[in-house]
Amino acid sequence: MSLELAANDGVAPTGAGLASSPLALRGMTVSYGQKPVVFSVDMTIAEGAMTAIIGPNGAGKSTLLKAALGIVSPLAGQVTVFGKPLAAERHRIAYVPQRASVDWDFPTRVIDVVLMGLYRELGLLQRIRGQHRDKAMACLERVGMAGFAERQIGQLSGGQQQRVFLARALAQEADLYLLDEPFAGVDAATEKAIIDVLKSLKDEGKTVVAVHHDLATVAEYFDRVFLVNTRKMAEGTVAEAFSAENLDRTYGGRLATGQIDQLDLVAG
Amino acid sequence: MxxxxxxxxxxxxxxxxxxxxxxxxxxxxxxxxxxxxxxxxxxxxxxxxxxxxxxxxxxxxxxxxxxxxxxxxxxxxxxxxxxxxxxxxxxxxxxxxxxxxxxxxxxxxxxxxxxxxxxxxxxxxxxxxxxxxxxxxxxxxxxxxxxxxxxxxxxxxxxxxxxxxxxxxxxxxxxxxxxxxxxxxxxxxxxxxxxxxxxxxxxxxxxxxxxxxxxxxxxxxxxxxxxxxxxxxxxxxxxxxxxxxxxxxxxxxxxxxxxxxxxxxxxxxxxxxxxxxxxxLAPERGMLAVGLHHRRFQRRVHMRQGLLALAQGQPIYERFTLKLLRRAGLAHADGVATEDGKARAAKALRDEKRWELVRADQAFESAAVQYDGLREIETVLTVDQIAEIDRRMGGPTGVMP
Structure with missing residues (x-):
C-alpha cells in the first residue's frame, strides 16, 4: 500500500475528500414496487482505495451500484462522481455487470465483447482500426485471455467469461471501476487473475468498488468495506469497520458465530 | 418459365x-x-x-x-x-x-x-x-x-x-x-x-x-x-x-x-x-453436425473407458465398447486385449495418472482447465512438460503412441 494511502487509512473521508470523491451517494432510496431495496443510503467512496460492498442476499448491494450508475432510477437521492453530476463524469467509470445478466449464446466473439468497451470512443460510424484491436488485445492480455480472442463467448468457462467482462471494463480506461460480484462462481485461477488486475489498477491510482460475497477474503483483498442491508450498516477501513459486531448487525444474526470467529476479526 | x-x-x-x-x-x-x-x-x-x-x-x-x-x-x-x-x-x-x-x-x-x-x-x-x-x-x-x-x-x-x-x-x-x-x-x-x-x-x-x-x-x-x-x-x-x-x-x-x-x-x-x-446442414450448429459431433464424442468416451478397463484387467460389459475396441484391433471378441490394445491401454492409464498430477499443480492451471477425461495429454502439454510430469511420477518415460 502506498504512503499517501496509508496516511488516509483509518480516517473517514474528510470534507475536501467528500467533494471530490470518485463516487458519493446522498440519501439514495431505490424500490422495486412498494418495497425499498435500498433506503436512504449515504456512501462516500475513498479515492485510490479498494472498497468491498458487503451484505446478505437481497440487501441491495447490486442495486446500490446500479443506482450509482443510473441503470435503475432511484426514488430519491443524488449521485456525484468526482464531485460532479453523473452525466458529466460518466466516461470516467467502468462497469462489470454480473456474469449471469447476459445471454452467453449471443453471436459474438471475445474480441468483439472487449471492443464494446470502446463504444464511447468509436461512436456510431468510426471504423474499428488496428489501434482499437491492439488496445482490446492488450486488455485481454492483462486478464490472461489473449489466446481466446477469436472464440465465440459461449465456449468459455464461467471464470473466463468473467475475465472477458473485466477486459471490457479495462478497455474503457476509467478512473473508477465498479464490479458486481466479480468473484462469484469463478475458478481459483480466475480469482487470482482478477484480484491481480484490480490491485494493479489500485497501484495506478484508480478506485475500485466491488460487490463481494466471500467474507473470508475481504481483509486480504480490500482496504475498505461498506456494509449494507437496505440501510447503511457501517463504512470504513477493514480494520475499523469489518468487525464482528458490525457483521452481526448487517447479517441480522444469520451468520453462525463460528463463521465470524473464523474471520479473525479485530475486536468490535 | x-x-x-x-x-x-x-x-x-x-x-x-x-x-x-x-x-x-x-x-x-x-x-x-x-x-x-x-x-x-x-x-x-x-x-x-x-x-x-x-x-x-x-x-x-x-x-x-x-x-x-x-x-x-x-x-x-x-x-x-x-x-x-x-x-x-x-x-x-x-x-x-x-x-x-x-x-x-x-x-x-x-x-x-x-x-x-x-x-x-x-x-x-x-x-x-x-x-x-x-x-x-x-x-x-x-x-x-x-x-x-x-x-x-x-x-x-x-x-x-x-x-x-x-x-x-x-x-x-x-x-x-x-x-x-x-x-x-x-x-x-x-x-x-x-x-x-x-x-x-x-x-x-x-x-x-x-x-x-x-x-x-x-x-x-x-x-x-x-x-x-x-x-x-x-x-x-x-x-x-x-x-x-x-x-x-x-x-x-x-x-x-x-x-x-x-x-x-x-x-x-x-x-x-x-x-x-x-x-x-449448417456446419457446427446444424442438426446433422450436432448429431455427428455427439456420436464422435460418444465413441471417444466408450473407447477411453474400454482402454482403462483393459489396463486394469476389468471385464467389458458394454457391447458397443467391445465393438469399438475390436474394430480398432485393440481387443479380441472375448474381451481380451491384443498386443496393440495392451500398449494403448497402458498409455491411457498412464495419461490418467499424468492428468492427476497436472490438475493438482497450480503451474499447469491453463492445461488443467482443458481436462475433460478424454483429451490426449500430448495435445495439451509439450513433450518437455510431459517429461517433467513423468519425472515426478517415476517409472518408464516418453510419450508412447
Whole structure:
C-alpha cells in the first residue's frame, strides 16, 4: 500500500475528500414496487482505495451500484462522481455487470465483447482500426485471455467469461471501476487473475468498488468495506469497520458465530 | 418459365414485384436480426396487426375529403401511425402494469386487429364501393402493383437499411448487455424504440407485398436461419439480409409463374425452405453436425473407458465398447486385449495418472482447465512438460503412441 494511502487509512473521508470523491451517494432510496431495496443510503467512496460492498442476499448491494450508475432510477437521492453530476463524469467509470445478466449464446466473439468497451470512443460510424484491436488485445492480455480472442463467448468457462467482462471494463480506461460480484462462481485461477488486475489498477491510482460475497477474503483483498442491508450498516477501513459486531448487525444474526470467529476479526 | 421469372423476363409487373420484394426481404432480414437478438421478435406481430385500423381510417379520411382513397403513401402513413400507437400501448402495458410482455402483445394485437376489421366492414357499406383492395393488406396483393408502389417500397427499404447500418453498434450493444449499455451512457429505452421503429418501418413498407399477417415471417425466419451459419453479430445481419432477399426474389418469381400462386405466402414458404436446409446442414450448429459431433464424442468416451478397463484387467460389459475396441484391433471378441490394445491401454492409464498430477499443480492451471477425461495429454502439454510430469511420477518415460 502506498504512503499517501496509508496516511488516509483509518480516517473517514474528510470534507475536501467528500467533494471530490470518485463516487458519493446522498440519501439514495431505490424500490422495486412498494418495497425499498435500498433506503436512504449515504456512501462516500475513498479515492485510490479498494472498497468491498458487503451484505446478505437481497440487501441491495447490486442495486446500490446500479443506482450509482443510473441503470435503475432511484426514488430519491443524488449521485456525484468526482464531485460532479453523473452525466458529466460518466466516461470516467467502468462497469462489470454480473456474469449471469447476459445471454452467453449471443453471436459474438471475445474480441468483439472487449471492443464494446470502446463504444464511447468509436461512436456510431468510426471504423474499428488496428489501434482499437491492439488496445482490446492488450486488455485481454492483462486478464490472461489473449489466446481466446477469436472464440465465440459461449465456449468459455464461467471464470473466463468473467475475465472477458473485466477486459471490457479495462478497455474503457476509467478512473473508477465498479464490479458486481466479480468473484462469484469463478475458478481459483480466475480469482487470482482478477484480484491481480484490480490491485494493479489500485497501484495506478484508480478506485475500485466491488460487490463481494466471500467474507473470508475481504481483509486480504480490500482496504475498505461498506456494509449494507437496505440501510447503511457501517463504512470504513477493514480494520475499523469489518468487525464482528458490525457483521452481526448487517447479517441480522444469520451468520453462525463460528463463521465470524473464523474471520479473525479485530475486536468490535 | 421459372428461369424467366428469376431473371426478370416475365414482363413489367412481375419484374416490379420481384425487385420490390427482394429489397423488402433484405431490409426485413437485416432489421429482424436486431429484433431477434433483443428477444423482441414477437413484438413485430403486434406492430403488424396494429397497422390495420390505420389503413382503414386513412382510407375513410381520404374518401371523406373527396379523394379515391387508394393512395399507397397515405394508406401506409395511416398504417405507420396506428402501428406506432399499438407499439406504445405494448410498451406502456409492459412498463406500467403487471402484465408481462407476451400478454401485452396478445391484448394489443387482437384489439387493434379487431378494430381494423370492424372498420373494413364499415368501408364495405360506404358509398365509395371501391374499397376493394384494402383486403389486400391482410395477405398482400401484388397483382396490381404500380411503378410508384415499387418506388415507395424501394425507398422505404433503402432508408431502413441505412438507418440500421448507422445504429448497428448501439443496437448490438443493447441487445447483448443492456445494463452495461446503460452504464456507458447509452439510452437503452431510445435504442429499443429505434429497433422497434425500424421493424415498424419494414412492416409498413411490406404491407402491400406480403400483407400484415405474414410480414412477421420475413422479420423472424431469416435471422433464425442466419444464426445457424455464424457466431458473429455483423455476419449474422448480412446473412440474414441475404436469406431474406433470396427468399423474396425466388418466392416472387415462383408466384409469377402461375396465376393462382399468392406472392406473400410463397415468399414465406421459400424462406422456410432455406431455414429447414440450414437447420439440417449448417456446419457446427446444424442438426446433422450436432448429431455427428455427439456420436464422435460418444465413441471417444466408450473407447477411453474400454482402454482403462483393459489396463486394469476389468471385464467389458458394454457391447458397443467391445465393438469399438475390436474394430480398432485393440481387443479380441472375448474381451481380451491384443498386443496393440495392451500398449494403448497402458498409455491411457498412464495419461490418467499424468492428468492427476497436472490438475493438482497450480503451474499447469491453463492445461488443467482443458481436462475433460478424454483429451490426449500430448495435445495439451509439450513433450518437455510431459517429461517433467513423468519425472515426478517415476517409472518408464516418453510419450508412447
Amino acid at each position: 421459372l428461369w424467366d421469372a428469376l431473371t426478370l423476363g416475365l414482363g413489367y409487373n412481375a419484374t416490379l414485384v420481384t425487385i420490390g420484394a427482394a429489397l423488402l426481404g433484405v431490409a426485413a432480414g437485416v432489421t429482424g436480426t436486431f429484433l431477434y437478438l433483443r428477444k423482441r421478435a414477437l413484438v413485430s406481430d403486434a406492430i403488424s396487426h396494429a397497422t390495420l385500423p390505420g389503413v382503414a381510417l386513412a382510407f375513410i379520411v381520404m374518401v371523406l375529403l373527396g379523394g379515391d382513397g387508394r393512395s399507397l403513401p397515405a394508406l401506409l402513413l395511416g398504417a405507420a401511425v396506428s402501428s406506432w400507437i399499438g407499439l406504445m400501448c405494448v410498451n406502456w402495458l409492459t412498463a406500467r402494469t403487471r402484465l408481462a410482455e407476451d400478454a401485452a402483445i396478445g391484448a394489443v394485437l387482437s384489439v387493434f386487429f379487431g378494430f381494423g376489421i370492424v372498420l373494413l366492414t364499415v368501408i364495405q357499406t360506404m358509398n365509395a364501393g371501391r374499397a376493394a383492395g384494402l383486403e389486400g393488406f391482410l395477405l398482400g396483393s401484388t397483382a396490381g402493383m404500380l411503378f410508384n408502389d415499387a418506388v415507395v417500397i424501394a425507398v422505404g427499404g433503402a432508408v431502413t437499411l441505412a438507418l440500421v447500418f448507422v445504429l448497428r453498434r448501439p443496437m448490438g450493444l443493447v441487445a447483448f448487455d443492456p445494463e452495461f449499455s446503460a452504464a456507458s451512457g447509452v439510452n437503452v429505452g431510445r435504442v429499443d424504440l429505434a429497433i422497434m421503429g425500424l421493424a415498424l418501418a419494414v412492416t409498413v413498407v411490406g404491407l402491400k407485398v406480403v400483407g400484415l399477417v405474414l410480414i412477421v415471417a420475413m422479420l423472424i425466419i431469416p435471422p433464425v436461419t442466419a444464426r445457424f451459419w455464424t457466431d458473429r453479430t455483423d455476419h449474422m445481419a448480412m446473412i440474414s439480409g441475404l436469406c431474406g432477399g433470396l427468399a423474396a426474389w425466388v418466392g416472387a418469381a415462383l408466384s409469377a409463374t402461375a396465376p393462382a400462386l399468392p406472392t406473400g405466402p410463397i415468399i414465406v414458404l421459400t424462406s422456410f425452405a432455406i431455414f429447414v436446409v440450414s437447420l439440417l
